Amino acid sequence: TRRIGILTAGGDCPGLNATIRGVAKALYQKMDDVEIIGIVDGYKGLIKGEYHVMKPSDFSGILTQGGTILGTARTPYRNMRVVENDIDKVKLMKENYKKMKLDCVLTLGGNGTHKTAYLLHEEGLHVIGLPKTIDNDIWGTDVTFGFHTAVDIGTEVVDRIHTTANSHKRVMVIEIMGNKAGWLTLYTGIAGGADIILIPEIPYDIDKVIRAVEKRAEQGKGFSIITVAEGAFDIQEAKMKKKERAEKRAKEGITTATSRIAKQIEGKTGFETRIVVPGHIMRGGSPSSYDRVLASQFGVYAASLVNKEIYGVAVGERNNKVVHTPLGEVAGKTKFVPADDQMVETARSLGISFGD
Ligand code: F6P
Numbered sequence: 512t513r514r515i516g517i518l519t520a521g522g523d524c525p526g527l528n529a530t531i532r533g534v535a536k537a538l539y540q541k542m543d544d545v546e547i548i549g550i551v552d553g554y555k556g557l558i559k560g561e562y563h564v565m566k567p568s569d570f571s572g573i574l575t576q577g578g579t580i581l582g583t584a585r586t587p588y589r590n591m592r593v594v595e596n597d598i599d600k601v602k603l604m605k606e607n608y609k610k611m612k613l614d615c616v617l618t619l620g621g622n623g624t625h626k627t628a629y630l631l632h633e634e635g636l637h638v639i640g641l642p643k644t645i646d647n648d649i650w651g652t653d654v655t656f657g658f659h660t661a662v663d664i665g666t667e668v669v670d671r672i673h674t675t676a677n678s679h680k681r682v683m684v685i686e687i688m689g690n691k692a693g694w695l696t697l698y699t700g701i702a703g704g705a706d707i708i709l710i711p712e713i714p715y716d717i718d719k720v721i722r723a724v725e726k727r728a729e730q731g732k733g734f735s736i737i738t739v740a741e742g743a744f745d746i747q748e749a750k751m752k753k754k755e756r757a758e759k760r761a762k763e764g765i766t767t768a769t770s771r772i773a774k775q776i777e778g779k780t781g782f783e784t785r786i787v788v789p790g791h792i793m794r795g796g797s798p799s800s801y802d803r804v805l806a807s808q809f810g811v812y813a814a815s816l817v818n819k820e821i822y823g824v825a826v827g828e829r830n831n832k833v834v835h836t837p838l839g840e841v842a843g844k845t846k847f848v849p850a851d852d853q854m855v856e857t858a859r860s861l862g863i864s865f866g867d
Pocket of ligand 1: 522645690
């Protein structure tokens, strides 16, 4: 019997269950004698040896379900090699992998998950990584599952904000998740017809942001929609190290750029301004049809890698083809929005300001 482990790690997102189902269905089709081991709560379950032997029926009816049937947890990569209270996490993961009699383990996760997957590969385990995140910031793939569902959710948020912004003639500052990358904000902003998009990759000048808002008012447009990436920062902060930036913000009593931007706009223009933070709503609920298809494709492809015993790789999509890349080439890298990305240019041509 071949025993295939699956775990989901890091922040959840829509499409995890669709991927798990894709892997399972394809494995059951391809192999006569296969058992799928569901590891509980990501690497935490591998460290603690918590798992379930799954039945084919466990994978039915989950295509449309948000979240993850396996549970997830954040077990930061930076702590993986740290031995605390005599707990050697890497050693335990290797021992449990053996105890579970695994032939390989599929890790569904983001950048942190890929780093630990690579660590385990280096330690001699058979690992295949699959790219999950609403942030779309994973190297080695054009797109991650979860991203487009989050764009759809963000678009609905912006659409709904539009009508109330228009009625009240307000400036609405919407903070969008995405960690350090601006993909989600960029796509949501374009899809929702935002007037200003602020992303970490293009530090903003608040005077230019305010000028863009004023210009709209001069043109008779009484409201403005600004989508701000949670990781955005201004041109002064761009010159600072992470720690210095955090200290500056602590002094100002803010954590993200959003609240500062709203205050600055209201202070300088007198326009009534409101903040909207959809937060984890961006990650909740059922995957979109796009993500169901992508997740299914990734899952099936991962099953074919298992079948061919190709390990130490990460699944991804490049130029509309599902491919795999050595984990060593993707782990530890973050895919940011290039400042001259075609999508940025598209936004600029639509008259959207980046505040630069
Ligand atoms: O990586 C996904 C993500 O939702 C990011 O966009 C966000 O910065 C982070 O996770 C939030 O983390 P948590 O769920 O731990 O609050």
